[in-house]
Amino acid sequence: MIDIHSHILYGVDDGSESREMSLEMLRMSEASGVTDIFATPHVNRKGLVPDWTDLQAKAAELQRAADETDIHIAIHLGAEVELNGATMDLLKECKDDRAYCLGGSHYVLIELTDRTRPNIAENMLSTLQLRGYWPVLAHIERFPQLLEEPDRLLGWIEKGILCQCNTGSFTGYFGPKVKERVRTLYQNGVIHLLGSDGHRTAFRTTDIREAHEELERLARKEKRDDLWQTATANAALILKDRVCYPDVPDHWHVKKRGFFSRLFGH
Template sequence: MIDIHSHILPAIDDGARNMDMTLSMLHMSVESGVTDIIATPHVNRGGHVPSWQEIEEKTAQVTDAAKEAYLPIHIYSGAEIELNGDVLRFLKEGSRDYCLAGSPYILLELTDQSQPDMSERLIYELQLRGFWPILAHVERYGQLMSHPDILISWAKKGILLQCNIGSFTGYFGQHLQRHAENLYQNHLVHFLGSDGHRTEFRTTDMREGQDALRSLQQKQHNQQDLWLETTQNASRILNHRVLYPDVPEHWQVKKKGLWHRLFS
């Protein structure tokens, strides 16, 4: 597995507090079968934009520490960028600062205040500058999940979608679990990430999520092996290759059974 969304860098955002915690998080990743992980600290959240040099330096420090601890995992630089007008100031055409693993891919985060039409215009401007957008933890955005036709339209325009694996376990509540399962049913999960922040909660341990995906595949009689498919997709990030996923024409939601309709 390739974890494309994590907050493992020490003392840079609300993720790992120190290097000891970072190494514990990486150990959890290795135990989960993760071979590669991209460090994606928050950028532009609350207007705070850590320098790309600081992110790269911390990534190099974590890489050295992981080698000393004999942890078999590859670590790459990246960022989780809050999407607003300020991104046009520091995401320059031709630059790979704040991109994932040196590729043109960028991981973008919406807020509760984000309006889909404005967000789409900003993303389009970033695409014109040569960036390949990935929308982080898409299952969280009620303004999109309540209008899935927008999601399908965005996917057709090259906007890729990432889900947090914890959403499939119900860790973030049943509401987000249903969103994640509906995205899976419609083949609109292109990448998975732990979005790991700490060792006590919201960890980088993805084993329970992998079990949840197996159960969901059986329950929905779906032939899609999401764990394998998203790993293959993520390898395209590491190899700087474009991903052209199949996009559904229409959004489908599994109908509820008669018993559920009568008593819900």
């Protein structure tokens, strides 16, 4: 498994608080079957932009510490870039250094917020693509505005924009509404990448074993391909900086709710 979204770098954002916590988060990842993990600290949140060179040094230091303590996992650097007006100034052009991109690729993890309007986001994403970036939308199940316009989402995917979801959303960690949304996304086949979005060791962890079991159960129930394997294969393309061409549904399918679900609101 390749974890595409995590906050394992300590002392950078609201993620890991210490070197020891970061190493424990990596141990949790390794125990979950993760071979590669992307460190994606928050960038451009509340106007804060960590220096890319500093982030590179922190990621390299953490990799050395992991190697020295026999944690067999590869750390790749990226960022979770909040999409707003300042993003256009930050990501001016996808140059050779690929600052804030995922693992030195053209891919960049983009975070939408409650304040984001889909029509404005669409223009910004198109501009980023023209500048050479390949956007990946972070945890889109937590962005209900977009799911209210599923045809727009399908249009974005047709233009090459990928969608990442958090593993904890499948287990209900972020609440029943988010779980319902991620199930809808799953049933429509528009989840391309998975990430723990791990922040700490006591909560929002990088332990994704429960989610793996839930995804296996869903694959059997829905008779769909194993998303765990599909997401890993797509993440491997990011590591190779190759274009991912996911299938796009012909239309958006809304699963009908059963009588008791409608009656009791579950």
